[in-house]
Amino acid sequence: RLDALAAAWREPSAWQGTTVAGGVTMPAQMMGVVALDELLIHGWDLARATGQPYDCDARSAEAIIGWLSAFPDEQRPDGAFGPMVSVPDDAPPLDRAVALSGRDPKWQA
Template identity: 50%
Template structure:
Protein backbone atom coordinates (compact mmCIF):
# COMPACT_ATOMS: atom_id res chain seq x y z
CA UNK A 1 0.00 0.00 0.00
CA UNK A 2 1.43 3.40 -1.01
CA UNK A 3 1.77 6.11 1.60
CA UNK A 4 -0.16 9.36 1.03
CA UNK A 5 1.85 11.82 -1.05
CA UNK A 6 1.64 15.54 -1.66
CA UNK A 7 0.67 15.90 -5.32
CA UNK A 8 1.12 19.67 -5.37
CA UNK A 9 4.71 19.73 -6.69
CA UNK A 10 3.83 17.46 -9.63
CA UNK A 11 0.58 19.35 -10.29
CA UNK A 12 2.41 22.70 -10.19
CA UNK A 13 5.08 21.38 -12.57
CA UNK A 14 2.62 20.26 -15.24
CA UNK A 15 0.50 23.40 -14.76
CA UNK A 16 3.55 25.51 -15.58
CA UNK A 17 4.10 23.48 -18.75
CA UNK A 18 0.44 23.92 -19.78
CA UNK A 19 0.74 27.68 -19.33
CA UNK A 20 3.84 27.71 -21.55
CA UNK A 21 2.41 25.72 -24.46
CA UNK A 22 2.65 27.83 -27.64
CA UNK A 23 -0.73 28.08 -29.36
CA UNK A 24 0.82 27.13 -32.70
CA UNK A 25 2.09 23.81 -31.27
CA UNK A 26 -1.31 22.12 -30.83
CA UNK A 27 -0.77 19.99 -33.94
CA UNK A 28 2.78 18.94 -33.02
CA UNK A 29 3.49 15.28 -32.21
CA UNK A 30 4.09 14.03 -28.68
CA UNK A 31 5.99 10.99 -27.38
CA UNK A 32 2.64 9.14 -27.32
CA UNK A 33 1.98 8.26 -30.94
CA UNK A 34 -1.80 8.45 -30.47
CA UNK A 35 -1.67 12.05 -29.22
CA UNK A 36 -0.85 15.38 -30.77
CA UNK A 37 -0.28 18.26 -28.32
CA UNK A 38 -3.93 19.36 -28.53
CA UNK A 39 -5.11 15.81 -27.85
CA UNK A 40 -2.80 15.51 -24.85
CA UNK A 41 -4.05 18.83 -23.46
CA UNK A 42 -7.65 17.66 -23.78
CA UNK A 43 -6.75 14.45 -21.97
CA UNK A 44 -5.08 16.42 -19.17
CA UNK A 45 -8.15 18.66 -19.04
CA UNK A 46 -10.36 15.64 -18.40
CA UNK A 47 -8.13 13.89 -15.88
CA UNK A 48 -7.53 17.08 -13.90
CA UNK A 49 -11.24 17.18 -13.07
CA UNK A 50 -12.25 13.53 -13.36
CA UNK A 51 -9.58 12.17 -11.00
CA UNK A 52 -10.75 14.49 -8.25
CA UNK A 53 -13.80 12.23 -8.00
CA UNK A 54 -11.62 9.19 -7.30
CA UNK A 55 -10.12 11.00 -4.29
CA UNK A 56 -13.62 11.59 -2.93
CA UNK A 57 -14.72 8.00 -3.64
CA UNK A 58 -17.29 9.28 -6.13
CA UNK A 59 -18.02 8.09 -9.67
CA UNK A 60 -16.13 10.01 -12.33
CA UNK A 61 -18.61 12.19 -14.24
CA UNK A 62 -19.31 10.78 -17.71
CA UNK A 63 -18.31 14.14 -19.23
CA UNK A 64 -14.79 13.79 -17.81
CA UNK A 65 -14.09 10.32 -19.26
CA UNK A 66 -12.05 11.64 -22.19
CA UNK A 67 -9.43 9.83 -24.22
CA UNK A 68 -7.91 12.99 -25.68
CA UNK A 69 -9.42 14.75 -28.68
CA UNK A 70 -8.16 18.19 -29.64
CA UNK A 71 -11.49 18.91 -31.34
CA UNK A 72 -13.10 18.92 -27.88
CA UNK A 73 -10.50 21.21 -26.27
CA UNK A 74 -12.25 24.32 -25.02
CA UNK A 75 -10.58 27.66 -25.87
CA UNK A 76 -9.93 28.68 -22.24
CA UNK A 77 -7.67 25.66 -21.62
CA UNK A 78 -4.55 27.69 -20.77
CA UNK A 79 -6.24 29.38 -17.79
CA UNK A 80 -8.61 26.61 -16.75
CA UNK A 81 -6.39 23.50 -16.69
CA UNK A 82 -3.85 24.88 -14.16
CA UNK A 83 -6.72 25.76 -11.79
CA UNK A 84 -8.12 22.24 -12.16
CA UNK A 85 -4.69 20.71 -11.52
CA UNK A 86 -4.42 22.67 -8.27
CA UNK A 87 -7.89 21.42 -7.32
CA UNK A 88 -6.80 17.86 -8.14
CA UNK A 89 -3.82 18.12 -5.78
CA UNK A 90 -6.10 19.51 -3.05
CA UNK A 91 -8.56 16.66 -3.52
CA UNK A 92 -5.78 14.13 -2.84
CA UNK A 93 -4.30 16.09 0.10
CA UNK A 94 -6.36 14.56 2.95
CA UNK A 95 -5.01 11.20 4.19
CA UNK A 96 -8.56 9.86 3.85
CA UNK A 97 -8.29 10.17 0.07
CA UNK A 98 -5.61 7.46 0.16
CA UNK A 99 -7.54 5.10 2.43
CA UNK A 100 -9.98 2.33 1.56
CA UNK A 101 -11.06 1.66 -2.01
CA UNK A 102 -12.19 3.81 -4.90
CA UNK A 103 -12.87 3.54 -8.63
CA UNK A 104 -10.54 4.99 -11.26
CA UNK A 105 -11.09 4.59 -14.98
CA UNK A 106 -14.05 2.33 -14.18
CA UNK A 107 -11.79 -0.08 -12.25
CA UNK A 108 -12.18 -0.67 -8.49
CA UNK A 109 -8.82 -0.48 -6.72
CA UNK A 110 -7.14 0.56 -3.50
CA UNK A 111 -7.30 4.31 -3.08
CA UNK A 112 -3.56 4.37 -2.35
CA UNK A 113 -2.88 2.78 -5.75
CA UNK A 114 -5.30 5.21 -7.41
CA UNK A 115 -3.37 8.10 -5.90
CA UNK A 116 -0.12 6.76 -7.32
CA UNK A 117 -1.69 6.41 -10.76
CA UNK A 118 -2.76 10.07 -10.50
CA UNK A 119 0.84 10.99 -9.68
CA UNK A 120 2.01 8.97 -12.67
CA UNK A 121 -0.41 10.85 -14.95
CA UNK A 122 0.92 14.18 -13.71
CA UNK A 123 4.61 13.33 -14.00
CA UNK A 124 4.60 11.37 -17.25
CA UNK A 125 2.17 13.62 -19.13
CA UNK A 126 4.07 16.64 -17.81
CA UNK A 127 7.25 15.25 -19.37
CA UNK A 128 5.45 14.43 -22.64
CA UNK A 129 3.92 17.89 -22.95
CA UNK A 130 7.21 19.58 -22.10
CA UNK A 131 9.18 17.48 -24.57
CA UNK A 132 6.59 18.02 -27.31
CA UNK A 133 6.63 21.82 -26.87
CA UNK A 134 10.36 22.32 -26.26
CA UNK A 135 10.05 23.24 -22.58
CA UNK A 136 12.24 22.08 -19.67
CA UNK A 137 10.61 19.74 -17.16
CA UNK A 138 11.96 18.79 -13.76
CA UNK A 139 9.85 16.27 -11.89
CA UNK A 140 10.42 16.01 -8.14
CA UNK A 141 13.02 13.26 -7.69
CA UNK A 142 11.22 11.65 -4.76
CA UNK A 143 8.02 11.41 -6.82
CA UNK A 144 9.90 9.73 -9.67
CA UNK A 145 11.55 7.21 -7.35
CA UNK A 146 8.25 6.46 -5.61
CA UNK A 147 6.61 5.84 -8.99
CA UNK A 148 9.41 3.49 -10.06
CA UNK A 149 8.92 1.48 -6.88
CA UNK A 150 5.15 1.45 -7.29
CA UNK A 151 5.05 0.52 -10.97
CA UNK A 152 7.77 -2.11 -10.56
CA UNK A 153 5.68 -3.78 -7.85
CA UNK A 154 2.62 -4.22 -10.07
CA UNK A 155 1.96 -7.78 -11.28
CA UNK A 156 2.25 -8.45 -15.01
CA UNK A 157 -1.00 -7.80 -16.87
CA UNK A 158 -2.43 -9.62 -19.90
CA UNK A 159 -1.49 -7.87 -23.13
CA UNK A 160 -5.00 -6.59 -23.84
CA UNK A 161 -5.34 -5.11 -20.35
CA UNK A 162 -2.01 -3.32 -20.04
CA UNK A 163 -2.09 0.18 -18.61
CA UNK A 164 0.91 1.30 -20.65
CA UNK A 165 2.64 0.56 -23.92
CA UNK A 166 5.26 -2.22 -23.75
CA UNK A 167 8.25 -1.21 -21.62
CA UNK A 168 11.15 0.52 -23.33
CA UNK A 169 14.55 -0.97 -22.46
CA UNK A 170 16.40 1.54 -20.26
CA UNK A 171 19.69 0.76 -18.48
CA UNK A 172 19.55 0.34 -14.69
CA UNK A 173 22.18 3.07 -14.47
CA UNK A 174 20.04 5.61 -16.37
CA UNK A 175 18.61 8.66 -14.58
CA UNK A 176 15.48 7.94 -12.53
CA UNK A 177 13.20 9.86 -14.90
CA UNK A 178 14.44 7.83 -17.87
CA UNK A 179 13.78 4.60 -15.97
CA UNK A 180 10.25 5.75 -15.12
CA UNK A 181 9.57 6.64 -18.74
CA UNK A 182 10.80 3.23 -19.86
CA UNK A 183 8.48 1.53 -17.37
CA UNK A 184 5.53 3.41 -18.87
CA UNK A 185 6.46 2.60 -22.46
CA UNK A 186 7.96 5.98 -23.38
CA UNK A 187 11.26 6.53 -25.16
CA UNK A 188 13.33 8.87 -22.96
CA UNK A 189 15.40 9.89 -26.00
CA UNK A 190 12.36 11.24 -27.91
CA UNK A 191 13.26 14.80 -28.86
CA UNK A 192 10.25 16.20 -30.70
CA UNK A 193 10.32 19.99 -30.69
CA UNK A 194 13.82 20.04 -29.24
CA UNK A 195 15.12 18.29 -32.36
CA UNK A 196 14.00 21.21 -34.53
CA UNK A 197 15.65 23.92 -32.41
Protein backbone atom coordinates in the same frame (compact mmCIF):
# COMPACT_ATOMS: atom_id res chain seq x y z
CA ARG B 1 -8.46 21.22 -11.89
CA LEU B 2 -4.89 20.13 -11.24
CA ASP B 3 -4.78 22.29 -8.12
CA ALA B 4 -7.98 20.64 -6.88
CA LEU B 5 -6.58 17.17 -7.61
CA ALA B 6 -3.35 17.93 -5.76
CA ALA B 7 -5.25 19.43 -2.82
CA ALA B 8 -7.49 16.37 -2.57
CA TRP B 9 -4.52 13.99 -2.39
CA ARG B 10 -2.82 16.13 0.29
CA GLU B 11 -5.48 14.99 2.75
CA PRO B 12 -4.26 11.88 4.62
CA SER B 13 -7.78 10.42 4.51
CA ALA B 14 -7.66 10.41 0.69
CA TRP B 15 -5.16 7.54 0.89
CA GLN B 16 -7.44 5.31 2.96
CA GLY B 17 -10.20 2.90 1.93
CA THR B 18 -11.33 2.48 -1.66
CA THR B 19 -12.20 5.01 -4.31
CA VAL B 20 -13.73 5.13 -7.78
CA ALA B 21 -12.43 6.96 -10.84
CA GLY B 22 -13.51 6.40 -14.41
CA GLY B 23 -15.77 3.58 -13.30
CA VAL B 24 -12.87 1.67 -11.73
CA THR B 25 -12.87 0.87 -8.01
CA MET B 26 -9.52 0.27 -6.32
CA PRO B 27 -7.72 0.92 -3.05
CA ALA B 28 -7.27 4.65 -2.56
CA GLN B 29 -3.53 4.28 -2.07
CA MET B 30 -3.23 2.61 -5.48
CA MET B 31 -5.48 5.23 -7.08
CA GLY B 32 -3.21 7.97 -5.73
CA VAL B 33 -0.22 6.36 -7.43
CA VAL B 34 -2.23 6.02 -10.66
CA ALA B 35 -3.11 9.74 -10.51
CA LEU B 36 0.55 10.62 -9.93
CA ASP B 37 1.55 8.37 -12.84
CA GLU B 38 -0.95 10.09 -15.14
CA LEU B 39 0.31 13.55 -14.21
CA LEU B 40 3.99 12.70 -14.30
CA ILE B 41 4.10 10.66 -17.51
CA HIS B 42 1.67 12.79 -19.52
CA GLY B 43 3.35 15.94 -18.20
CA TRP B 44 6.61 14.56 -19.60
CA ASP B 45 4.82 13.77 -22.89
CA LEU B 46 3.55 17.34 -23.22
CA ALA B 47 6.87 18.90 -22.26
CA ARG B 48 8.80 16.80 -24.77
CA ALA B 49 6.25 17.32 -27.54
CA THR B 50 6.43 21.09 -27.11
CA GLY B 51 10.19 21.32 -26.56
CA GLN B 52 9.91 22.49 -22.97
CA PRO B 53 11.98 21.42 -19.98
CA TYR B 54 10.33 19.07 -17.52
CA ASP B 55 11.23 19.25 -13.86
CA CYS B 56 10.21 16.25 -11.78
CA ASP B 57 11.58 15.48 -8.35
CA ALA B 58 13.18 12.06 -7.90
CA ARG B 59 10.79 11.13 -5.09
CA SER B 60 7.73 11.49 -7.35
CA ALA B 61 9.34 9.49 -10.16
CA GLU B 62 10.41 6.76 -7.72
CA ALA B 63 6.85 6.57 -6.38
CA ILE B 64 5.51 5.41 -9.74
CA ILE B 65 8.37 3.07 -10.67
CA GLY B 66 6.87 0.28 -8.56
CA TRP B 67 3.46 0.75 -10.20
CA LEU B 68 4.92 0.72 -13.70
CA SER B 69 7.15 -2.28 -12.90
CA ALA B 70 4.08 -4.31 -11.94
CA PHE B 71 3.17 -4.68 -15.62
CA PRO B 72 5.68 -6.81 -17.55
CA ASP B 73 5.36 -6.40 -21.32
CA GLU B 74 3.42 -9.65 -21.73
CA GLN B 75 0.87 -8.66 -19.05
CA ARG B 76 0.22 -5.04 -20.01
CA PRO B 77 -3.41 -4.12 -20.60
CA ASP B 78 -4.05 -3.26 -24.26
CA GLY B 79 -3.11 0.33 -24.89
CA ALA B 80 -2.12 1.06 -21.29
CA PHE B 81 1.63 1.26 -21.95
CA GLY B 82 4.02 0.63 -24.78
CA PRO B 83 6.75 -2.01 -24.46
CA MET B 84 9.34 -1.12 -21.83
CA VAL B 85 12.38 0.74 -23.11
CA SER B 86 15.81 -0.32 -21.87
CA VAL B 87 17.77 2.21 -19.79
CA PRO B 88 20.90 1.77 -17.65
CA ASP B 89 20.31 0.60 -14.07
CA ASP B 90 21.77 3.88 -12.81
CA ALA B 91 19.53 6.06 -15.00
CA PRO B 92 17.78 8.93 -13.17
CA PRO B 93 14.40 8.00 -11.65
CA LEU B 94 12.45 10.03 -14.22
CA ASP B 95 14.20 8.28 -17.11
CA ARG B 96 13.45 4.88 -15.53
CA ALA B 97 9.78 5.76 -15.02
CA VAL B 98 9.42 7.08 -18.56
CA ALA B 99 11.12 3.96 -19.96
CA LEU B 100 8.88 1.66 -17.93
CA SER B 101 5.87 3.43 -19.45
CA GLY B 102 7.10 2.53 -22.93
CA ARG B 103 8.64 5.87 -23.83
CA ASP B 104 12.22 6.61 -24.84
CA PRO B 105 13.64 9.10 -22.31
CA LYS B 106 15.93 10.49 -25.03
CA TRP B 107 13.04 11.31 -27.39
CA GLN B 108 12.81 14.94 -28.51
CA ALA B 109 10.17 16.58 -30.71
